[in-house]
Structures are given as C-alpha cells and as structure tokens.
Amino acid sequence: MDTVIIAIDGQASTGKSTQAKKLAENLRYDYRDSGAYYRAITLYLLDNDIKFDLNISDKILDKINIKQTYQEGQFSIYLNDDDVTDKIRGHKVSINVSNYAKKPEIRKFVFNQLRKSSESNSLVVDGRDIGTVVFPYADFKFFLVAEPKIRAERRHKQINDDSVKVDIIEEEIKQRDKTDSTREIAPLKKAVDAFKIDVSTLTIDEVFNKILQKIKSD
Numbered sequence: 001m002d003t004v005i006i007a008i009d010g011q012a013s014t015g016k017s018t019q020a021k022k023l024a025e026n027l028r029y030d031y032r033d034s035g036a037y038y039r040a041i042t043l044y045l046l047d048n049d050i051k052f053d054l055n056i057s058d059k060i061l062d063k064i065n066i067k068q069t070y071q072e073g074q075f076s077i078y079l080n081d082d083d084v085t086d087k088i089r090g091h092k093v094s095i096n097v098s099n100y101a102k103k104p105e106i107r108k109f110v111f112n113q114l115r116k117s118s119e120s121n122s123l124v125v126d127g128r129d130i131g132t133v134v135f136p137y138a139d140f141k142f143f144l145v146a147e148p149k150i151r152a153e154r155r156h157k158q159i160n161d162d163s164v165k166v167d168i169i170e171e172e173i174k175q176r177d178k179t180d181s182t183r184e185i186a187p188l189k190k191a192v193d194a195f196k197i198d199v200s201t202l203t204i205d206e207v208f209n210k211i212l213q214k215i216k217s218d
Helices: 016-027 034-047 091-101 104-117 130-134 148-159 166-182 204-217
Strands: 005-010 030-033 066-071 074-079 123-127 140-145 195-198
Touching: 005 016, 005 130, 016 030, 016 034, 016 066, 016 123, 016 140, 016 204, 030 034, 030 066, 030 074, 030 104, 034 066, 034 074, 034 091, 034 104, 034 123, 091 104, 091 148, 091 166, 104 130, 123 130, 130 140, 140 204, 148 166, 195 204
Parallel strands: 005 123, 005 140, 030 123, 140 195
Antiparallel strands: 066 074
C-alpha cells in the first residue's frame, strides 16, 4: 500500500502543529513536527555553547539523537533520551532557532530524518518548507498564515512567562518571518499547489474542518 504524505506549512505560531496532530489522529497517520527537530538541535547546541555562526560538523550532529512520539494525544520529543518537550518551547530557543535552522548542514540532517520516517508510514508533517523542499510531491499541502499580533498572543500563552511582553514577542515574530522568508536555503514560501488558510479569526476546529474538507474533496 502506498504511503500518503500531508504537508502543513506556514508562519510561526499559526497552529501548524495543533492541526497536524489532530489530522494524524483522525486519519491514523504518523505525525512529525519538523520545527521540533530544529528546536531540539538548537537546544543541544546552545547548551553546549556552539554558536550558530560556526560550521556544525557531522561529528557534532552525530552526537544528536532525536526521537518523536505521538500517542493518545500526547506529543513528546526526546533529545539523547531526555524528554525536552517543554524545554524546546522556551524563550531562549524560540529567539535562536531561526539562526540555526537556516544552516544547510542542519537542514540536511533534519531532511534525512523526515524522509526516513516516510519510507514505510503515512505521515502528517508540519513545518516551513515541507511542501516545497522536503516533500515537494506530498499528496496534500496546506499553508497557514495569521496576523503577527495574534500569533504573538498565542506564543505568549505558550511561554507562560509574564516577564516576557506580548509586544516584544510580536517584534521577534516579525523578525523571524523576515529571516525565514529571506534565507537562501529553503525559504518560507507557499508551494504553488498548497491550499492557503488565514487562521487569524478562525477557531482550531474551524481550521481543522477546512483542512479535512479539502482532503476529502480531492
């Protein structure tokens, strides 16, 4: 039986992971959060004081073992057998991940992880370049966008730290959009054949229903 790949791309904090997990659960597919790979790698490199402007050699990357699980509605990511699910969503990782994620050696590492996952299982994968670079021939592609202020408010709730102000997060999100969309390697952009959804004023269920309806209608 042929495997099916569903790619959900889009801007930071547009609910890509939430939608991908709901979809994977509904269709009984495996789920992969590509951004979580980059965040886990960023966490490892920051903890080991390896700056983003250095060459990240295979010798360093070979020391990084990442495992993702999604069972009974619970997503977990392990970095060298340590559960870092909460740590990778911290403010320090959030403001540094784009600098590491744009490095070609790190992107290649993640691409290989994702493509290996698809060899024997149908997948729902979310990220920023899944439908354009990682799985350009994905069976279904979606691209989520939202106003920066709304995304900042969502991120603020995730961080759960009142010392970090919403307006600061909004500026960081705008900067991240710029970094992601202008980087030379795999920039953030909508695939020509992707279905775009502005989630600014939509509930989680409304977005999910749009995605599911599109899949079932094709």
